[in-house]
Amino acid sequence: MKINIPILISAVQNAPAFEAPKISEGTTYLLNNTYNRLLRGEEVLLSDLDLNAFESEDISTLHDLYNNVYGKNNYQANHIVATLRMIAPTSKTAAYV
Numbered sequence: 544m545k546i547n548i549p550i551l552i553s554a555v556q557n558a559p560a561f562e563a564p565k566i567s568e569g570t571t572y573l574l575n576n577t578y579n580r581l582l583r584g585e586e587v588l589l590s591d592l593d594l595n596a597f598e599s600e601d602i603s604t605l606h607d608l609y610n611n612v613y614g615k616n617n618y619q620a621n622h623i624v625a626t627l628r629m630i631a632p633t634s635k636t637a638a639y640v
Contacts, residue, residue, distance in 0.1 A: 569597030570604040602627045
């Protein structure tokens with residue numbers, strides 16, 4: 544198979560820039576501390592996660608990002624979500640001034 548380099552370069556230059564969707568701090572936390580680490584082949588332990596750093600809707604947002612934007616591996620997206628959903632909810636500590 545031959546590749547026409549000038550056509551390839553032109554197609555890349557004319558392709559629209561990828562813009563990641565706007566996401567919450569909690570989803571960003573999950574993205575950086577689960578998805579990106581798994582991509583690098585690192586082990587992710589639930590004990591390593593700050594459970595106050597994200598909320599339950601951030602888990603669904605991470606699933607949607609993983610499945611629709613960053614990749615098409617539905618099995619791994621569902622596995623991450625199922626694992627995170629097994630975490631018992633905790634209440635946030637309130638700061639009184």
